[in-house]
Amino acid sequence: MEAVTDRLQGEGVLRFELMLEADNPRAHRFYSKLGFVEEGRLRSAYKRASDGHYTDEILMAKLLPAAQPRRLL
Structure with a gap:
């Protein structure tokens, strides 16, 4: 997850969202x-196909610090 977060931040993504049961x-x-x-x-x-009931989905997010723009060589 740290590598994914670092990559997203490097790409300028400011918000990382996910959902879980x-x-x-x-x-x-x-x-x-x-x-x-x-x-x-x-x-x-x-x-789930194996369950007879529904469950809630939780929405979570993490705000990432603004990354410095990458310089092209």
């Missing part, structure tokens, strides 16, 4: 430790 607290803790912040929830948005 609400019934996955391990992933939520992982992304929170990386600096992602919960921004919203899509209620009953996802249903």
Whole structure:
């Protein structure tokens, strides 16, 4: 994830977004430790084929520091 974040920042991306299932607290803790912040929830948005119920999707995002423009050689 650090390499992806570095690459995105190097490309000038200011916002890194992701979605995860609400019934996955391990992933939520992982992304929170990386600096992602919960921004919203899509209620009953996802249903696995093996489940008889729907689960919420959590929207998370991380704002990246503005990168210096790369100079062309």
